[in-house]
Amino acid sequence: MKNITITVDVEEDCPPMLTSTRGMEEGLPELLDLFKKEGIRATFFVTGMMAEQYPDLIDRIPGEGHELGCHGYTHARFDRMEKEEARLALKQAGKVLRQFERKLVSFRAPNLQFPKSYLGLLEEENFLYDSSIASYKPPFLRSKVKSKIIRIPATITSSFIRLPPGLFIPLIKHWESPVIFVHPWEFVDMSNTPIRLDCRFNTGEKALNNLKILIRALKAQHYIFLTLQERAKLEKYQ
Ligand SMILES: [Zn+2]
DSSP states (O other), rough: OOHHHHHEEEESSTTTTTTHHHIIIIIHHHHHHHHHTTTOEEEEEEOOOHHHOOOHHHHHHHHHTTTEEEESSSSSEEEEEEEEHHHHHHHHHHHHTTOOOOOOOOOOOOOOOOOOGGHHHHHHEEEEEEEETEEEEOOOOOOOOOSSEEEEOBBBBGGGSSSHHHHHHHHHHHHOOEEEEOOGGGOOOTSSSSSOOOHHHTTTTHHHHHHHHHHHHHTTTTOOOOOHHHHHHHTTTO
Protein backbone atom coordinates (compact mmCIF):
# COMPACT_ATOMS: atom_id res chain seq x y z
CA MET A 1 0.00 0.00 0.00
CA LYS A 2 1.63 3.21 -1.14
CA ASN A 3 1.25 5.91 1.44
CA ILE A 4 2.46 9.37 2.37
CA THR A 5 2.10 11.48 5.48
CA ILE A 6 1.84 15.23 5.05
CA THR A 7 2.62 17.17 8.21
CA VAL A 8 2.35 20.91 8.82
CA ASP A 9 4.35 22.68 11.53
CA VAL A 10 2.09 25.52 12.64
CA GLU A 11 4.08 28.42 14.07
CA GLU A 12 4.94 32.10 13.51
CA ASP A 13 6.68 33.04 10.23
CA CYS A 14 10.10 31.41 9.76
CA PRO A 15 11.05 31.35 13.46
CA PRO A 16 13.19 32.58 15.15
CA MET A 17 13.94 35.15 12.44
CA LEU A 18 10.46 36.69 12.30
CA THR A 19 7.61 37.07 14.75
CA SER A 20 4.94 37.99 12.19
CA THR A 21 2.05 35.58 11.64
CA ARG A 22 1.12 35.99 7.98
CA GLY A 23 1.32 32.24 7.63
CA MET A 24 -1.40 31.84 10.23
CA GLU A 25 -3.66 34.46 8.72
CA GLU A 26 -3.14 33.72 5.02
CA GLY A 27 -1.27 30.43 4.61
CA LEU A 28 -3.09 28.13 7.04
CA PRO A 29 -6.60 28.82 5.67
CA GLU A 30 -5.28 28.16 2.14
CA LEU A 31 -3.77 24.85 3.21
CA LEU A 32 -6.91 23.73 5.01
CA ASP A 33 -8.98 24.68 1.96
CA LEU A 34 -6.64 22.75 -0.35
CA PHE A 35 -6.76 19.59 1.78
CA LYS A 36 -10.54 19.84 2.03
CA LYS A 37 -10.90 20.25 -1.73
CA GLU A 38 -8.59 17.31 -2.41
CA GLY A 39 -10.27 15.21 0.29
CA ILE A 40 -7.05 14.33 2.09
CA ARG A 41 -5.99 14.39 5.72
CA ALA A 42 -2.79 15.60 7.33
CA THR A 43 -1.21 16.11 10.74
CA PHE A 44 -0.80 19.64 12.06
CA PHE A 45 1.81 20.14 14.78
CA VAL A 46 0.72 23.38 16.45
CA THR A 47 2.47 25.53 19.07
CA GLY A 48 0.38 26.29 22.15
CA MET A 49 0.84 29.99 21.53
CA MET A 50 -0.57 29.87 18.01
CA ALA A 51 -3.54 27.87 19.29
CA GLU A 52 -4.21 30.55 21.91
CA GLN A 53 -3.97 33.32 19.33
CA TYR A 54 -5.97 31.66 16.55
CA PRO A 55 -8.53 29.38 18.23
CA ASP A 56 -11.03 29.46 15.36
CA LEU A 57 -8.42 28.36 12.83
CA ILE A 58 -7.08 25.62 15.08
CA ASP A 59 -10.63 24.39 15.63
CA ARG A 60 -10.82 23.69 11.92
CA ILE A 61 -7.99 21.13 12.16
CA PRO A 62 -9.80 18.36 14.09
CA GLY A 63 -13.12 19.66 12.78
CA GLU A 64 -12.07 18.82 9.22
CA GLY A 65 -10.76 15.38 10.10
CA HIS A 66 -7.06 16.15 10.48
CA GLU A 67 -4.82 15.11 13.32
CA LEU A 68 -3.83 17.84 15.79
CA GLY A 69 -0.35 17.34 17.22
CA CYS A 70 1.92 19.37 19.49
CA HIS A 71 4.85 21.58 18.39
CA GLY A 72 5.80 22.91 21.85
CA TYR A 73 4.32 25.92 23.62
CA THR A 74 6.50 28.61 22.05
CA HIS A 75 8.86 27.72 19.20
CA ALA A 76 11.82 27.55 21.62
CA ARG A 77 14.20 24.62 21.08
CA PHE A 78 13.94 21.78 23.57
CA ASP A 79 17.61 20.89 23.26
CA ARG A 80 18.38 24.32 24.73
CA MET A 81 16.09 23.88 27.73
CA GLU A 82 16.82 22.36 31.11
CA LYS A 83 14.74 19.26 31.72
CA GLU A 84 12.36 20.99 34.13
CA GLU A 85 11.79 23.82 31.67
CA ALA A 86 11.05 21.27 28.93
CA ARG A 87 8.60 19.50 31.21
CA LEU A 88 6.74 22.74 31.88
CA ALA A 89 6.67 23.71 28.19
CA LEU A 90 5.14 20.33 27.29
CA LYS A 91 2.61 20.58 30.08
CA GLN A 92 1.61 24.10 29.06
CA ALA A 93 1.29 23.16 25.37
CA GLY A 94 -0.67 20.02 26.20
CA LYS A 95 -3.09 21.98 28.37
CA VAL A 96 -3.88 24.43 25.55
CA LEU A 97 -4.03 21.90 22.71
CA ARG A 98 -6.19 19.40 24.58
CA GLN A 99 -8.94 22.01 24.61
CA PHE A 100 -9.10 21.43 20.86
CA GLU A 101 -8.32 17.70 20.74
CA ARG A 102 -8.59 15.48 23.79
CA LYS A 103 -6.67 12.68 22.11
CA LEU A 104 -3.38 14.53 21.61
CA VAL A 105 -0.81 11.78 20.93
CA SER A 106 1.70 13.09 18.37
CA PHE A 107 4.56 15.49 18.96
CA ARG A 108 7.23 17.23 16.90
CA ALA A 109 9.82 19.50 18.52
CA PRO A 110 10.73 22.86 16.96
CA ASN A 111 13.73 22.56 14.61
CA LEU A 112 13.43 18.75 14.90
CA GLN A 113 15.61 18.93 18.01
CA PHE A 114 14.54 16.84 20.96
CA PRO A 115 17.05 15.15 23.29
CA LYS A 116 16.57 11.41 23.62
CA SER A 117 16.92 11.80 27.37
CA TYR A 118 13.70 13.86 27.35
CA LEU A 119 11.53 11.17 25.73
CA GLY A 120 10.24 10.23 29.18
CA LEU A 121 8.70 13.71 29.39
CA LEU A 122 6.57 12.90 26.35
CA GLU A 123 5.37 9.74 28.08
CA GLU A 124 4.47 11.77 31.18
CA GLU A 125 2.28 13.96 29.00
CA ASN A 126 0.62 10.93 27.38
CA PHE A 127 2.15 11.34 23.95
CA LEU A 128 2.66 8.12 21.97
CA TYR A 129 4.45 9.28 18.82
CA ASP A 130 7.35 11.62 18.16
CA SER A 131 8.41 13.01 14.80
CA SER A 132 11.28 15.19 16.04
CA ILE A 133 13.91 13.43 13.99
CA ALA A 134 14.83 13.56 10.34
CA SER A 135 16.05 10.81 8.03
CA TYR A 136 18.34 13.37 6.41
CA LYS A 137 20.09 14.46 9.61
CA PRO A 138 22.47 12.50 11.82
CA PRO A 139 22.31 10.17 13.75
CA PHE A 140 20.37 8.46 10.96
CA LEU A 141 18.06 6.33 12.94
CA ARG A 142 16.81 3.85 13.76
CA SER A 143 18.75 3.38 16.93
CA LYS A 144 16.94 1.68 19.76
CA VAL A 145 15.81 4.09 22.39
CA LYS A 146 14.50 2.82 25.70
CA SER A 147 11.14 4.46 25.48
CA LYS A 148 7.58 3.52 24.66
CA ILE A 149 7.43 6.49 22.30
CA ILE A 150 7.43 5.48 18.65
CA ARG A 151 9.64 7.81 16.63
CA ILE A 152 8.72 8.50 13.02
CA PRO A 153 11.35 10.55 11.18
CA ALA A 154 10.57 13.29 8.69
CA THR A 155 11.89 12.12 5.31
CA ILE A 156 12.85 15.42 3.78
CA THR A 157 13.28 19.08 4.68
CA SER A 158 10.35 21.44 4.10
CA SER A 159 11.74 23.67 1.34
CA PHE A 160 12.11 20.56 -0.84
CA ILE A 161 8.62 20.82 -2.26
CA ARG A 162 9.35 24.35 -3.43
CA LEU A 163 11.79 22.94 -6.01
CA PRO A 164 10.42 22.20 -9.50
CA PRO A 165 7.83 19.38 -9.26
CA GLY A 166 9.60 17.43 -12.02
CA LEU A 167 12.52 17.15 -9.65
CA PHE A 168 10.97 16.40 -6.26
CA ILE A 169 7.96 14.25 -7.21
CA PRO A 170 10.03 11.31 -8.57
CA LEU A 171 12.10 11.39 -5.38
CA ILE A 172 9.07 11.34 -3.13
CA LYS A 173 7.70 8.39 -5.09
CA HIS A 174 11.00 6.63 -4.65
CA TRP A 175 10.77 6.65 -0.84
CA GLU A 176 8.71 4.17 1.06
CA SER A 177 6.07 5.79 3.29
CA PRO A 178 7.55 9.31 3.18
CA VAL A 179 6.74 11.87 5.86
CA ILE A 180 6.98 15.36 4.43
CA PHE A 181 6.54 18.63 6.26
CA VAL A 182 5.59 22.17 5.35
CA HIS A 183 4.82 25.39 7.24
CA PRO A 184 1.88 27.80 6.77
CA TRP A 185 4.28 30.70 6.09
CA GLU A 186 5.67 28.92 3.01
CA PHE A 187 2.31 29.50 1.34
CA VAL A 188 2.59 33.27 1.72
CA ASP A 189 4.78 35.29 -0.65
CA MET A 190 7.90 35.96 1.45
CA SER A 191 10.10 36.85 -1.53
CA ASN A 192 10.48 40.49 -0.45
CA THR A 193 11.10 39.73 3.21
CA PRO A 194 14.74 40.17 4.27
CA ILE A 195 15.32 36.63 5.56
CA ARG A 196 17.51 33.73 4.53
CA LEU A 197 16.94 32.33 1.09
CA ASP A 198 15.46 28.99 2.14
CA CYS A 199 12.68 30.86 3.96
CA ARG A 200 11.65 32.89 0.93
CA PHE A 201 12.39 31.16 -2.40
CA ASN A 202 9.30 30.01 -4.30
CA THR A 203 6.99 30.83 -1.38
CA GLY A 204 3.34 31.79 -1.86
CA GLU A 205 1.32 30.68 -4.89
CA LYS A 206 4.18 28.62 -6.32
CA ALA A 207 4.48 26.55 -3.16
CA LEU A 208 0.73 26.01 -2.95
CA ASN A 209 0.61 24.99 -6.58
CA ASN A 210 3.51 22.56 -6.11
CA LEU A 211 1.74 20.94 -3.19
CA LYS A 212 -1.42 20.61 -5.27
CA ILE A 213 0.56 19.02 -8.13
CA LEU A 214 2.15 16.59 -5.68
CA ILE A 215 -1.17 15.59 -4.11
CA ARG A 216 -2.74 15.02 -7.53
CA ALA A 217 0.24 13.02 -8.81
CA LEU A 218 0.07 10.74 -5.78
CA LYS A 219 -3.70 10.40 -5.94
CA ALA A 220 -3.33 9.34 -9.58
CA GLN A 221 -1.16 6.48 -8.31
CA HIS A 222 -3.62 5.52 -5.57
CA TYR A 223 -1.53 6.68 -2.66
CA ILE A 224 -3.20 6.73 0.73
CA PHE A 225 -2.72 9.89 2.80
CA LEU A 226 -2.08 8.92 6.42
CA THR A 227 -1.93 11.05 9.53
CA LEU A 228 1.21 10.62 11.63
CA GLN A 229 -0.77 8.62 14.14
CA GLU A 230 -1.95 6.21 11.44
CA ARG A 231 1.53 6.01 9.99
CA ALA A 232 2.98 5.17 13.41
CA LYS A 233 0.44 2.42 13.94
CA LEU A 234 1.62 0.81 10.69
CA GLU A 235 5.16 0.87 12.05
CA LYS A 236 4.07 -1.14 15.06
CA TYR A 237 2.89 -4.02 12.92
CA GLN A 238 5.89 -4.18 10.62
ZN1 LIG B 1 8.67 24.60 13.66
